[in-house]
Amino acid sequence: MTERTSNPTAAMLVIGDEILSGRTRDSNMNHLARELTLRGIDLREARVISDDHDAIVAAVRELLATHDHLFTSGGIGPTHDDITAEAVAAAMETPIDVRDDARAILAAHYEARGVELNAARLRMARIPDGATLIDNPVSAAPGFSLRNVHVMAGVPRIFEAMLAGLLPTIPGGRPVLSQSLRVERGEGDVAEPLSELARAHPTLAIGSYPFTENGVSGTNVVIRGSDGAEIEAALVQLSGWLEA
Template identity: 50%
Template sequence: MSERVWTAALVIIGDEILSGRTADRNIGQVAVWLNAQGIRLAEVRVVADREEAIVEAVNALRARNDYCFTTGGIGPTHDDITVDAIAAALGVPVVIHPQARATLEAYYGKRGQEVTDARLRMARVPEGAELIPNRMSGAPGIRIGNLFILAGVPHIAAGMLDALTGTLEGGLPLLSRTIGCWVAESEVADLLREAERSHEGVAIGSYPLFREGRTGANFVIRATSQAVVDACGDAVAAGLASAGFEAVEGGI
């Protein structure tokens, strides 16, 4: 019997990632947060700040995943086109969200500033959307259907994820156990394959590393059942020991 697996996709919108100017930090934090909700990050796309590219990615991924997240492109400048692109993807108009406008008025009012046209851009949403609170700055995130539109700045995206914690339906989180070993992974490939094969529901990832002139690898055993993770991990550790290698619990 296999339980229902909930999946999500992530679309990272940003020329700055594709140019190499900015190193992405959203994949990792979205992945870890999703797993805690019992949802697997199944696929990621990084697309340019172009409407057709965003529309294509969002429409492909929202159709085949339970949830689809985007990061980036929700600020006040001309290159922030995520809301327009997603409205186009959904075939709905862009409207000013009254609560978002009120939030911006309160945010800038406290600072003695006006809500200019540029700032009001941050209250624009695809029609039918709800807001995701943003405690860090004026512009809220947006939820519409199974789409979640987050900021690109990692700590603001993190705040939006925090606001969503516990609100999404998910399944069992994926558990993992990492066993490291100073061995070339080619020496233990058969052992790993057999351990995975003989424990149902387990996936073992093998990640080589090269450090201080030595070759090693970390073996990550993943499953939704702690008992299965434990049993498979014990089998890997025992197999390494009987082949004469030291298994390092937690990884090297």
């Protein structure tokens, strides 16, 4: 059961046909999830959609209506299927064009490497009016934050670098704490005590995850919340019940 805290909420939009065809395995969602958890921002939903203008516009609008922040990954490179910036601008009814600050970053980067800043590369300087650039220390072409929508690259190394620069600028909440207990019994045997525990501690999120390792089956119980003392108390209570 999701713990309903007063923490900021977030959604993620992963954009790319290559994820939906199975060619590429997304890793940005897991990375973002971990980083947001550490900062006390609750990731409530993540979606993977294709490189399709209307699909991006619809998803941006829907997810923004119900979350404090939206993080996107993918579709901001120089090729014809890189349409995320345009679609986000359309969804938020904001004009978009090549912006001088972004162009200067690209010009300096490519000039230092003797590479032409051609029309395709210049598309990466298209930034919506009023957006703040997100630094790309890997390959220069910036992401951007347009109000509470944070648009980043799909290449994991670049996504992670952009996020590292972005996150300190976003107010977090109370970090979600968690403790886990490894129990060498099946989920079916711990289900009733866990259910009681959940009733006794409605502010905690109590999850159970079956495992089988080296022929031993059991359950990892994870207790999450923002109050460390209550998590500890729940853990002690559960241990007592399981030993009884």
